Amino acid sequence: MSKNLKAHLALFAVALIYGANYTIAKEVLDNDHLHPFALVLMRVLAGAALFWLFAAFFIREKVEKKDMPMLALCGLAGAAANQLLFITGLKYTSHINAALVMTTAPILVLVISWVILKEPIKLRKVLGIAIGICGAALLIIHGKKFAYTKSALNGDVLIFCNAMCYGLYLVLVKNLMRKYNPLTVIKWVFTFGVVFVLPFGTLELLNAPMNTFTPQVWMAIAYVLICTTFLAYLLNAVALKHVSPSVVSIYIYLQPLLATSIALMLGKDVLTTTKVAAGILIFSGVFLVSKQ
Template sequence: MKNSLKVHAALFVVAFIYAANYSLSKDVMPDYMGPFGIVTLRIVGAALFFAVASRLAAPQDRLVGRADNVRAILCGIIGIGGNQLLFFSGLNYTTPINASLLQTIAPIVVVLASAVLLGEKITLTRVLGIGVGAAGAASVILSRAVGPHAGPNATLGNFFILANATAFGVYLVLVTPLMRKYHPFTVLARIFLVGAFVAVPFGWREALTTNYSSFPLYIWAEILYMIICLTILAYLLNNWALKYASPALLGVYIYLQPILAVIIAVSLGKDHFTLARAGQALLIFTGVWLVSRKPKVAPADPVPLEAVQD
C-alpha cells in the first residue's frame, strides 16, 4: 500500500473510532458505570501502556528542562485528565449527535489559542469563521435535545462538551512543540501519567465499586474498545499520520467524524437527526472551514488541526 493510502486509512480509522464512541459509550453510562469510572480505567490503562512503550521504543529519551516539564504537566492536566473528565461527563448528559457536532469546533479553539499563546495573526476570514462557528455551537447548546438519550441535563452536557473541545484545542497548541522535540511515546507516557493523577481522585470510587460481574459480554467489549481503540490505537495512528498529512487533509477528516457519528447513532437507534441539526452542522462546518483556511501571506500554522480526540 502506498504511503498516501496508509495515511488516508489511518485517518479514516481514527475518525471511525471516535465516531463510534459517541454511541457505544451511551450503552455503558450510566447504567453499568459512571463517566468518571470509565475515564479512570481508560487513562490508567493508557498510562501503563505508554510507560512500557516509551521504555521499549525510546529508552534514552527524556524531557529536559523546566519549561518542557511544565508544558507536559499542563498537557496532562488540560488535555488528558480535564479533557476526558469533561467529555464523558458531557456525553453522559447529552446526545451522541450533539456531542459530535460540538467537538468539531476544536480547530477554532486552536486558532484562538495560537493567537493568545503564540502570537499568531487572526485574519478577517478567520474572525468570520470564529463567529459563524460560535453561532452554530450556541445553537446546539441552547436547542432542545431530542432522541432516546436526551435528558433534563442536556444543556449542561452540551456545555461540558464545549469545555472539552476548548481544553483539547488548547492542548494541541501546548503539546505540538513537545511532539516535535521528543519521541511521541516519551511525551504520551508523561502526559498520561499526569492525567492519571488528575482523573483517579474523581473516578477511583466508581471504578472500584462497579459491579463488574453484572456486565454482559457486549459491555465488556465496549469498555475494552474505549481503552484499547479509543485511547491507545487512536493516539498511535493519529501521531503517525501527522508526520505525513497536511492540515487541509486533517480538516477533511474533522468534518468526517460527526458525519460518521450521525450515521452510527441513527443506525443503532441512539439518536435522531433533524433539519435543525443539519443547519447547526452547516454553521459549525462553515466556521471551521473558514478558520482552517491558510492565510495568503502569513507562514503556515505551527499547530496542525488534529482530528478531535476524548
C-alpha cells in the first residue's frame, strides 16, 4: 500500500470519527453535563498525556529549541484557539450556520498555503473545493432553516475565526511534520495547548458535577477524548507527512455526509435524492482536490 493511499485512508477515518462525533458529543454538551470550556480542557489534557505516553514507547526524538516558538503557535492555533472559538461560537449560532461557515476552511487553507508554503493554486483544486462546498451546503441546509440574528452573526464570526485557526495550524505544522515524527510534533502541540486553555477551563472543570454523570455520559466523554482528540489529531498528523494541507482540509466536506450516513444506519434520518446528489458532489470535490 502506497504512503499516499495510507494518508487518504487516515483522512477518511478522521472524517468518520468526526461524523460520529456530531451524534455522540451531543450527549455531553446538549444536556449541560459539562461546561464547553471544561470539555476543551479535558481534551487537551488527555491529548497531551496520551501523546507523551505513546511517544515514550515508540519514538524518542529531541526537538530543536529554534522550533519551539512554531510548536507553541501550532498549539495555540490548532489545539487551543480553534476549539475554544468553535465551542463559544456554537453558543450564539446554530449548528447549521456553524457547519456552513466551516465549509470555508479548505478555501482558507488553500490561500494560507499559497502565502506561506508557496503552494500553487491550481484550477483543479479550486474547482474541487467549489464542488465540495456545493455538496456540503446542499446536505447541511436540506430541509432546515438559517438563523439570521445579531447573536447568530457574532457566533458565525467566531466559527469563521475557528476555521482560520484550523487552516493556519494545518499549514504551519506541515513543515514540522517533514522534520520530525508526527508523535513528536503533536505531543508538543498539545502540551502548549494545555498552557493556553488552562486559564479558560480550570474553574469549569473543577466545578463539573462528575458524580452525577451517567455511564452513557462517561462513554461519550471517552469517545471525545480518545477518538475525536487522540486518534483524529494523530491520523491527521500522519497524513500531513504525505499530502498537502489543502488535501487534508477538503476531507471536512465528508463529515456531514458521514454524519448523515450514521444517522441513516441508526434509523434517525431518511435517505432522499437530495442527499444522494450532495454525496456525489462531495466525493467529486474530494477526488479533484486529492488527485495527483
